[in-house]
Amino acid sequence: MINNSGKINFTIDANDKSSLARATHFQTEHGEIKTPIFMPVGTNGVVKTLTPAELKQANSQIILGNTYHLYLRPGMEIIKKAGGLHKFSSWDRPILTDSGGFQVFSLAHLSQITDEEVVFQSHIDGSKHKLSPQKSMEIQNSLGSDIVMAFDECTPYPCDYKKAREAMKRTHHWEKLSKQHFEKMESAYGHNQFLFGIIQGSVYDELRKESAEYLSKLNFDGYAIGGLAVGEPKKRMFEILENVVPLLPESRPHYLMGVGKPEDIVRAIERGIDMFDCVIPTRNARNGLLYTWKGRIKIKQAQYKDDLTAVDPDCTCYTCQNFSRAYLRHLYKKNEITGLRLNTLHNINFFIELTQQARQALLTDKFDEFRNNFYANYPIEDDHWKQNIKKRKQRRKKHLRENETN
Amino acid sequence: MINNSGKINFTIDANDKSSLARATHFQTEHGEIKTPIFMPVGTNGVVKTLTPAELKQANSQIILGNTYHLYLRPGMEIIKKAGGLHKFSSWDRPILTDSGGFQVFSLAHLSQITDEEVVFQSHIDGSKHKLSPQKSMEIQNSLGSDIVMAFDECTPYPCDYKKAREAMKRTHHWEKLSKQHFEKMESAYGHNQFLFGIIQGSVYDELRKESAEYLSKLNFDGYAIGGLAVGEPKKRMFEILENVVPLLPESRPHYLMGVGKPEDIVRAIERGIDMFDCVIPTRNARNGLLYTWKGRIKIKQAQYKDDLTAVDPDCTCYTCQNFSRAYLRHLYKKNEITGLRLNTLHNINFFIELTQQARQALLTDKFDEFRNNFYANYPIEDDHWKQNIKKRKQRRKKHLRENETN
Secondary structure, X not given: XXXXXXXXXXXXXXXXXXXXXXXXXXXXXXXXXXXXXXXXXXXXXXXXXXXXXXXXHOOOOOEEEEHHHHHHXXXXXXXXXXXXXXXXXXXXXXXXXXXXXXXXXXXXEEEEEOOOOEEEEOOOXXXXXXXXXXXXXXXXXXXXXXXXXXOOOOOXXXXXXXXXXXXXXXXXXXXXXXHHHHOOOEOOOOOOOEEEEEEOOOOOHHHHHHHHHHHHOOOOOEEEEOOOOOOOOXXXXXXXXXXXXXXXXXXXXXXXXXXXXXXXXXXHHHOOOOEEEOOHHHHHHHOOEEEEOOEEEEOOOHHHOOOOOOOOOOOOOHHHHHOOHHHHHHHHHOOOHHHHHHHHHHHHHHHHHHHHHHHHHHHOOOHHHHHHHXXXXXXXXXXXXXXXXXXXXXXXXXXXXXXOOO | OEOOOOOOOEEEEEEOOOOOOEEEEEEEOOEEEEEOEXXXXXXXXXXXXXXXXXXXXXOOOOEEEEHXXXXXXXXXXXXXXXXXXXXXXXOOOOEEEEOOHHHHHHOOEEEEEOOOOEEEEOOOOOOEEEEOXXXXXXXXXXXXXXXXXXXXXXXXXXXOHHHHHHHHHHHHHHHHHHHHHHHHOEOOOOOOXXXXXXXXXXXXXXXXXXXXXXXXXXXXXXXXXXXXXXXXXXXXXXXXXXXXXXXXXXXXXXXXXXXXXXXXXXXXXXXXXXXXXXXXXXXXXXXXXXXXXXXXXXXXXXXXXXXXXXXXXXXXXXXXHHOOHHXXXXXXXXXXXXXXXXXXXXXXXXXXXXXXXXXXXXXXXXXXXXXXXXXXXXXXXXXXXXXXXXXXXXXXXXXXXXXXXX
């Protein structure tokens, strides 16, 4: 079976009347994707601390895998021998793999970058490797993901206009090559793959517009917006979405990469985004931050030491059905791994429930009510977010150590 | 309801014809205990990396909790407010709590020891505390365990005769006080508790005999053998069991504390032991050591990097049913918490299955076949064990850091 992008069978189930929000669905060979959707991140072929069975219980329809990480460890030979990432990791629902671009530019030591390829050194052992549009497609072919991402260059923030433009141009070149190579490849395990393009252009409206228009013509199966949530002001991110999303084909899924906090997800849904991924629920769980419809709880705080209520008494997850804040605090204080699991399970449930409720509201024409309720109860943390650049940098360093990346 | 020890309703279901091995059962208010039984250790009110649901799936009938650790963190106020350790930790099957004696003598900084009490400093923050037979009974009353252990002094190995004798004498005094106090206490949460005595006497047959005879007269609900598996030669341990077990009341459960490896469990069953607890399956799982009927697997070894078979293809645990050695190795190499969980789940399943198969063999008069099969396949590691005193000391240090104790 030869891959053939641009053939996605995509349906819009509902459009909100007062925003760009929409409910959509499409079918992959490992299952249906119903949007808006939150996709848990499984960098190394595992969503940190969880099992496939738990992800299914949390109604996770799709998880991410990471081309860069999986290429380095365990390597493609083992994954191919196992029959692809689904079989290797025992996850039989859809998988989306990123292209490795983001990691090559943020994690690895770049030694050379040309229009043909990137030469880099592994952040693990310094070994030298090359990544190119063709190579990225081949790795993702071996991984056997249901959704393949085109190879792109993700710019950091801040990034001057000239550099942003160069990176965008190169991204366009690479994405075209990605598509050409993708369409020549035979499916490795007999199931069809979709190919998504990635819009770049940093914070420059003109570049973002150019990128959206150029890539839209290439007829990808879906469109991602990359290079956001990398440090730019939150307000800018939403302005860019407002400018870019209307330029994307309506009949394709819209995916905002690496976003985000609950309030960012709701605001991006309003702006026409269908798909999200982020390490926030998993990483923050391991740091004792638990999400509820009324905001975050820092479980280590003394106020929870004898609080025998659930994190969210209305939540149906295993954690909330069985354990109190006092018990979770005890586990956290004692560095018990079970605590990290229970926290992660709850957060993943919350993020998936959030997007599922948004979808339900859209299907029943109650999205306005949903978002008003959400904003009325959930404290938005933009200011906090902006003030803590230093903390964010420290966290970034920590997550590099932990190998968990968007 | 006033506690009243010595009232256990204990039944011998089968006796082996060629050894002291036996299958027995007794009823606690949280469920039946069928022996031989392996009891997973939940030092801090959690079996490391696992959930109660997983322990039930692994057919765990009972888990341990730790008086010393739980008394220090989270403290009895919180546990009492939660309604006991069962409710706090969401485990509704039986719990056995140790007396705190072992930890006070091995973990804490002892500042004073008299015939009345032990004054010690917490290994966590140096805070000063007292533990006495009465206090230990009160803590275990607040924990609400189904099986309470009498307060004892556990001697290290080696220990000279004079010290061993003193510690034994003190242990006898303390256990008598434990029983007296236990029988005056009202059940904290309305369910009955059992009280087990602990035989001490280090490696001295004469002392062990004296201890067994003295404590047998006190009519405890069950009898534990403490102070073994603390570094003495394996051969000595089994000789002591051969001398001591026949002196214990037949109509009471026999519990060998802190043992052990699979081969030690089988050999102790042959010598009349019914109950076991040990951190080996959980701690070793976190170090990548996985148990099978053919011995241990070190999952990090290169030979497993593309081994797509299960750890034990016949094992019915979630790990073996879903994941390959190659995947578990990958998770181990990437320090993925999910790997520690999957390893632990498998090991706990193995240890419980081991004792369940021993029980089944006893009930069907096939114990001889069971043990012959076991010994024919499972490599015994006594020599390895004896040669690695230094390694054992390092591991001991590590486990102190990790707060997991027998």
